[in-house]
Amino acid sequence: MSIVVQKFGGSSVANIERLKNxxxxxxxxxxxxxxxxxxxxxxxxxxxxxxxxARAITPHPSEREMDVLLSTGEQISIALxxxxxxxxGYDAVSFTGHQAGIVTDTSHTxxxxxxIKTDRMSQELERGKIxxxxxxxxxTVDHDTTTLGRGGSDxxxxxxxxxxxxxxxxxxxDVEGIYTTNPRLVKEARKLAVIxxxxxxxxxxxxxxVMQLRAVEYARNYVVPIHVRxxxxxxxxxxxxxxxxxxxxxxxxxISYDTSQAKVTMLGVPDKPGIAxxxxxxxxxxxxxxxxxxxNVSESGMTxxxxxxxxxxxxxxxxxVDGLVPALGAKGSLYDPDIAxxxxxxxxxxxxxxxxxxxxGVLSKHKINIEMISTSPIxxxxxxxxxQAETAVKELHKxxxxxxx
Amino acid sequence: MSIVVQKFGGSSVANIERLKNxxxxxxxxxxxxxxxxxxxxxxxxxxxxxxxxARAITPHPSEREMDVLLSTGEQISIALxxxxxxxxGYDAVSFTGHQAGIVTDTSHTxxxxxxIKTDRMSQELERGKIxxxxxxxxxTVDHDTTTLGRGGSDxxxxxxxxxxxxxxxxxxxDVEGIYTTNPRLVKEARKLAVIxxxxxxxxxxxxxxVMQLRAVEYARNYVVPIHVRxxxxxxxxxxxxxxxxxxxxxxxxxISYDTSQAKVTMLGVPDKPGIAxxxxxxxxxxxxxxxxxxxNVSESGMTxxxxxxxxxxxxxxxxxVDGLVPALGAKGSLYDPDIAxxxxxxxxxxxxxxxxxxxxGVLSKHKINIEMISTSPIxxxxxxxxxQAETAVKELHKxxxxxxx
Numbered sequence: 001m002s003i004v005v006q007k008f009g010g011s012s013v014a015n016i017e018r019l020k021n022x023x024x025x026x027x028x029x030x031x032x033x034x035x036x037x038x039x040x041x042x043x044x045x046x047x048x049x050x051x052x053x054a055r056a057i058t059p060h061p062s063e064r065e066m067d068v069l070l071s072t073g074e075q076i077s078i079a080l081x082x083x084x085x086x087x088x089g090y091d092a093v094s095f096t097g098h099q100a101g102i103v104t105d106t107s108h109t110x111x112x113x114x115x116i117k118t119d120r121m122s123q124e125l126e127r128g129k130i131x132x133x134x135x136x137x138x139x140t141v142d143h144d145t146t147t148l149g150r151g152g153s154d155x156x157x158x159x160x161x162x163x164x165x166x167x168x169x170x171x172x173x174d175v176e177g178i179y180t181t182n183p184r185l186v187k188e189a190r191k192l193a194v195i196x197x198x199x200x201x202x203x204x205x206x207x208x209x210v211m212q213l214r215a216v217e218y219a220r221n222y223v224v225p226i227h228v229r230x231x232x233x234x235x236x237x238x239x240x241x242x243x244x245x246x247x248x249x250x251x252x253x254x255i256s257y258d259t260s261q262a263k264v265t266m267l268g269v270p271d272k273p274g275i276a277x278x279x280x281x282x283x284x285x286x287x288x289x290x291x292x293x294x295x296n297v298s299e300s301g302m303t304x305x306x307x308x309x310x311x312x313x314x315x316x317x318x319x320x321v322d323g324l325v326p327a328l329g330a331k332g333s334l335y336d337p338d339i340a341x342x343x344x345x346x347x348x349x350x351x352x353x354x355x356x357x358x359x360x361g362v363l364s365k366h367k368i369n370i371e372m373i374s375t376s377p378i379x380x381x382x383x384x385x386x387x388q389a390e391t392a393v394k395e396l397h398k399x400x401x402x403x404x405x
Numbered sequence: 406m407s408i409v410v411q412k413f414g415g416s417s418v419a420n421i422e423r424l425k426n427x428x429x430x431x432x433x434x435x436x437x438x439x440x441x442x443x444x445x446x447x448x449x450x451x452x453x454x455x456x457x458x459a460r461a462i463t464p465h466p467s468e469r470e471m472d473v474l475l476s477t478g479e480q481i482s483i484a485l486x487x488x489x490x491x492x493x494g495y496d497a498v499s500f501t502g503h504q505a506g507i508v509t510d511t512s513h514t515x516x517x518x519x520x521i522k523t524d525r526m527s528q529e530l531e532r533g534k535i536x537x538x539x540x541x542x543x544x545t546v547d548h549d550t551t552t553l554g555r556g557g558s559d560x561x562x563x564x565x566x567x568x569x570x571x572x573x574x575x576x577x578x579d580v581e582g583i584y585t586t587n588p589r590l591v592k593e594a595r596k597l598a599v600i601x602x603x604x605x606x607x608x609x610x611x612x613x614x615v616m617q618l619r620a621v622e623y624a625r626n627y628v629v630p631i632h633v634r635x636x637x638x639x640x641x642x643x644x645x646x647x648x649x650x651x652x653x654x655x656x657x658x659x660i661s662y663d664t665s666q667a668k669v670t671m672l673g674v675p676d677k678p679g680i681a682x683x684x685x686x687x688x689x690x691x692x693x694x695x696x697x698x699x700x701n702v703s704e705s706g707m708t709x710x711x712x713x714x715x716x717x718x719x720x721x722x723x724x725x726v727d728g729l730v731p732a733l734g735a736k737g738s739l740y741d742p743d744i745a746x747x748x749x750x751x752x753x754x755x756x757x758x759x760x761x762x763x764x765x766g767v768l769s770k771h772k773i774n775i776e777m778i779s780t781s782p783i784x785x786x787x788x789x790x791x792x793q794a795e796t797a798v799k800e801l802h803k804x805x806x807x808x809x810x
Binding site: 016019020050053054056057058061062064065066068069071072075076078079080082083084086087093094096098099120142143144145 | 421424425455458459461462463466467469470471473474476477480481483484485487488489491492498499501503504525547548549550
């Protein structure tokens, strides 16, 4: 009997009625003749409420205790969902992360899965039970509770699917799948039937919110087929799978964009070996994550270095750079919080070298200045003014006929 | 360094402000030079809210899943209390029942403690940490979560105190200690400085609500000195300890009463061997708990059997008895939901045989008819009409000068 892993996010179980709906979907899969493992997140706003409770006590709660606190959210969900499945006449058993055998390292609030001991789970599946697992959590070898960080429940589902050699992993969410771009911005946005892990990674890295990078990476590494679909309807969603299994690779699968970044430029930096290392190790020490870095060829022994950071990190980055400028003998610095990154993503791009030129042409035609460019084999990203992002996404979507499929 | 176990009930941690107060008390004990283990219940109404969620899903949730659900209440408390203690600059670590090594049998919702593995806890205490344990819960050898039933948090505290050979176990609650009788009924009620385990057991069994029977029994068996005191003030409460350690035993320590029972009488039951066994095994099969049983000497081969049950169980008891009356050839049955049990409790009673007569005299003087009498070496209970309970308790309290100490 094959195993199906289903994951339901917080909005899918936001209230008792939705939770009962989830129970019906789970039972439907069991009735179809599969062994079912369900991974569930905390109900609706539970996690936010718990965080507020902690903040009311102390601005800097210990990470170990945050994990003990936050893991209760998913624990409530598994118990209630097990009850709801049982109320439909099916046998179910709930497991916390610890009971599910999810062993992690000791990095509280952002733990990494190091092992999954599925003996107990396999026993219960063999007995015909529906197994309901708390997402987002695990435990250390000392039985300390840990959480997996953002996107943790997706990761739980995909890791279990990999370990159990599940036939598929269904990620139920509040959207119907992966779209060519954000449907709230472009009404012609089209749901993709299929997308490769690599494309999904580029989409997630450049602003698409449906799945977290870590979970997609894990799925790619263990070749777990994912089906992203709506928990509120029965229509098929988007399959995420290996590129090699896709018969036809679209040149462009989608357009993602990100308006949460800011640009930092150091002007007239002496072009000597070791300078870039100095700059970026100083930035890293301030715990600022960097996205794109651009350094142009130097003229007269000087160069400009630009990079983008999360807007929230701009003050920290600014403090570091303001100190570096005199120390390195640079000429000055510029800060621009008013930018957007627009990215074309497509596995077929590798074999179609004209795409970049076409993209620049579309932007130029609409008087959109390109401030930075970065590329990967399956992605082209342009940094532009934030106010022009909407036009850029709409026009690129139209030009590349993404609404047509 | 000696160990102190402190237990705080739900009302002591009903909100964040109270939780911070508890943290201060805990730190105070640590500053006094003791190793501190804290047992904490779920915050305020958390447990009731969780029960409501389960009931919204199904009227008969599985007991295993109820335990998974309800145990989150205490888990939230331990995390928040650990944070609050840490915010005061002290090192603290939280443990769920499982992490605290509390191993139980598999009787979900009313599990019995079968072992406590305190190695990890002892390690953390040796490192100088304040250990905060979730009350009311444990886990089976298979790591399934269990709860200990009513009074479970008291039991956790007392069991840990016994295992750790703690110097004392402090039970913090919303009253200042054990009183000679309910202070809401008799304003002259006096707080007892000390009471024996046996007296406390009789008080708890006959209506006093401060501590559950199971917890007191455990404390008596393992000779754990208990200090029942208020979490809202610093005044000393009531010590519960072994009778043999008490220098002077008061004749009467307190008066408890219970208005939650109903009386059942079977009239004209043939007085033959085996009849009582038939009656009470039938009642037990209906899961009805019996308190007092009275059977008088028989006249002309017939006897009357009376017993008291919880009022909630009266319909079930009635159904059984209505079937038994014709089956046993009895003459009929009577049901009276309108009763109260008033009990005098005191270790000194054993050596003062006149107390019963004196009690009956006081009741008679106030025209209170006694319907049933039962006694133990340290208790005399009378079943009377419910409407006369208040007068009985007040007059007995006055007559035996319990307000004088």
